[in-house]
Amino acid sequence: MLLARLRWSAFGLRGRIVGAVLATTAISLGVAALVLLPRLETVLKNASKASLTKAIEGNRGDLNSLSRIRYTLIPLTAIVPPKHNDLGRQAALAASKLANWEKQIRARLAAQNLTVCAPVDAQGYCNPVGQQDPAELADIAASRPFDDRHLAFVAPHHFYVSFSAGGGTVRAAIYIRSADAIVFVRSSLDEVGGAVAAVRRAFEIAAAVAIVLTLLVAIPLAGRLVRRLQRLRQAALQLAIGGKSAGFPADRARDEVGDLARSFSIMQRRLRQQEEARRAFVATASHELRTPLASLEGMLELLADDLHGDEPDLEDASALLDRARVQSRRLARLAADLLDLSRIDAEVALRSEPIELGELGRAVLAEFDLPSAARGVAITLSDEGRPTWALADPGSVARILRILLDNALRVAPEGSQIRVFVRSTPDPTLVVSDEGPGVAQEERALIFERFKRGRATGGEAGFGLGLAIGRELAQRMGGSLVLNDSDGPGATFTLRLQAAESPSTDRLPSAAGV
Ligand SMILES: Nc1ncnc2c1ncn2[C@@H]1O[C@H](COP(=O)(O)OP(=O)(O)O)[C@@H](O)[C@H]1O
Ligand SMILES: [Mg+2]
Structure with a gap:
């Protein structure tokens, strides 16, 4: 932990700012991609499912008309006509109706695969009828029993829609009770995968561009910030070693570092004023002290002369003593005043x-x-x-x-x-x-x-x-x-x-x- 902190601080402010900005950009793009892409896939798949459902719902009328055909009960092989045979005629009619219906519904559903199973047995096995695509028939044969068709039949759901196990197709199965038939529609989801892959590629390009732009912006910005801070540091150090006249660099930028530079220069001006005031005060105070002290000393010398002479002049000595007392009282007052001022300057707390x-x-x-x-x-x-x-x-x-x-x-x-x-x-x-x-x-x-x-x-x-x-x-x-x-x-x-x-x-x- 400490080692990590040491290593981190070794990069300096510039490295840390650039690193942090870069990490933030990369993490946010990564998280966005992680959240967005699966969601996009789900949304597109659901949209396919919904459109398939809508298409089938919209064709319910056609589907129900199947019930009237009752063709599905007749094996395909049986409808080879003797034309005069009633059953044969009926079957031929039904066959052409079914063929029409299949064409129509194929066009409307725009689904890739359409299978009509009739009948479906209790195990869910489908007996496909109509003009089935040979590849489709092979697929149906390979994937028996047809779980969703079986479900739609046995449950019996009137309508059943699901994704295939591998997620490659969306399938719908509709049970037509009166015809004892199931219509099975499949639509490929390959386009969804393609769309997601395209978005992922776009995302990768955007991420690369964003990172390059971030670097282009963050590096000069961090560099400028660090240079401004270094100038301030230099000025503060000079002030600390006594170069009061050095002055802080003028930073006119309207931001926090500019504010800091301005605060520093105000502080420096105040310090200079305080220093000047302090010097003036000490100079004046010592001057004021010197004058009464000098006169006091002069008086004491005169007093000594008066007293130590052959004939002590007591009258003059007493006058000198009075004047010396006045001077010493003034000195005492000055000392008291200076003490008061030093207390005020030291901001000694007052009672309230x-x-x-x-x-x-x-x-x-x-x-x-x-x-x-x-x-x-x-x-x-x-x-x-x-x-x-x-x-x-x-x-x-x-x-x-x-x-x-x-x-x-x-x-x-x-x-x-x-x-x-x-x-x-x-x-x-x-x-x-x-x-x-x-x-x-x-x-x-x-x-x-x-x-x-x-x-x-x-x-x-x-x-x-x-x-x-x-x-x-x-x-x-x-x-x-x-x-x-x-x-x-x-x-x-x-x-x-x-x-x-x-x-x-x-x-x-x-x-x-x-
Ligand atoms: N009541 C007053 N009437 C006229 N002048 C005054 C009066 N009080 C103060 N002053 C003036 O203000 C000056 C400053 O006063 P102060 O700060 O008390 O210092 P100091 O009494 O030592 O002179 C005085 O020298 C005086 O000229
Ligand atoms: Mg006074």
């Missing part, structure tokens, strides 16, 4: 559970009490007075709200308000609106990209990762994060989530752990 947006919003807002008070900005939350349930990952929703509040707080002027709205229709949404400078028209799309910052930074420069993280998290939860079209001063961001059925009260999730 019912969360109550009002409760979650209030918990996150509480974290901003101190920084908002320090900046003299009020943050308020208003909901619809009833729970708003969303199906989402609580940690991610809290993260997005923090990003939005952080940005808003950075740009909000002193004494202004940041408003958070919780809405339940048409979808559960969180809206964060501030009274800052808003986002310039040309920056609206840009600010959601990684490492892209706008002009309004509120003094303290971030890394441009917050909104990118927020949008990707929202999309991963089946929602969206958009900047509303501004119809006034300030910016309004809307986080839209998927609705959840309100869960039974005994398993209300708390805002803990967000």
Whole structure:
């Protein structure tokens, strides 16, 4: 079995396709011939039988007229006339009637052999009468007793038709009760054999032509298919060893291999884009890391100078320490953002559970009490007075709200308000609106990209990762994060989530752990 499979696979795709097509053609032709030829023979034989039956049925009238002749009871030798003898005259009349009848029926039946037996004895032996063909008489003599004639007589069937034992003839025997005679008709089936042989020959020629045509079509077709697949394989191998610029061969054919080639080139384009994005990301991330690290290092050196001098400058050292703290906080935030992005890129699964947006919003807002008070900005939350349930990952929703509040707080002027709205229709949404400078028209799309910052930074420069993280998290939860079209001063961001059925009260999730 294994050996057979090995041998089969050694032929390659081309050999296998040609072999399979050839085998299919040969097998189907062979099966068709095996099924068709015997059937054809049977059908033709039955047709001969039917036509013989019809011919005899159509001549029943003539056959019945035999009964009136009653000639068959008189031996042939007895009808040599003395003309004046009544019996002789009657016999002569009967003989001529019979001769006429035989001629007519011979012409109508178009059968090769016609025998009238009269009478037929109980053993089925026929006493032929009339002008019998000498060869026919010899045949009758040789094949005694005549089984079907016997059957027709003894049964007695009125009509009996059958094929001869060798299948060479179809025979009919009709018993004419009143005349106690049997008419026996035979028709040769040689023509049937000839017709079948002719069809078989035609079949053989057709099979040879079909196989040659199949080969002529299958070999180039399989060759073309294999060449196209080989080109694809070559391109895939080049891609695997790092030749990304190689490109997949253009295959414009509208078939499966063409589709495969097109899918490969889409895959290659995507891989190239991903690779470029990854490189840009790593380059930007390392650049962003280097700047605060360099300034941190500079500050620490200055700090060392301040402290290790003959007269330590504590005032300057304390200012440097504060600035160093700010830088290290920025670095910590960058590290957290990069970690978030790597989780998003690795498609780490998010939770999907019912969360109550009002409760979650209030918990996150509480974290901003101190920084908002320090900046003299009020943050308020208003909901619809009833729970708003969303199906989402609580940690991610809290993260997005923090990003939005952080940005808003950075740009909000002193004494202004940041408003958070919780809405339940048409979808559960969180809206964060501030009274800052808003986002310039040309920056609206840009600010959601990684490492892209706008002009309004509120003094303290971030890394441009917050909104990118927020949008990707929202999309991963089946929602969206958009900047509303501004119809006034300030910016309004809307986080839209998927609705959840309100869960039974005994398993209300708390805002803990967000
Ligand atoms: N509430 C806002 N008002 C005005 N501009 C904003 C607001 N939120 C974000 N932006 C703009 O979008 C840019 C990208 O924001 P973000 O992705 O959070 O990065 P970062 O906060 O690090 O700058 C910001 O640099 C800022 O220009
Ligand atoms: Mg931000």
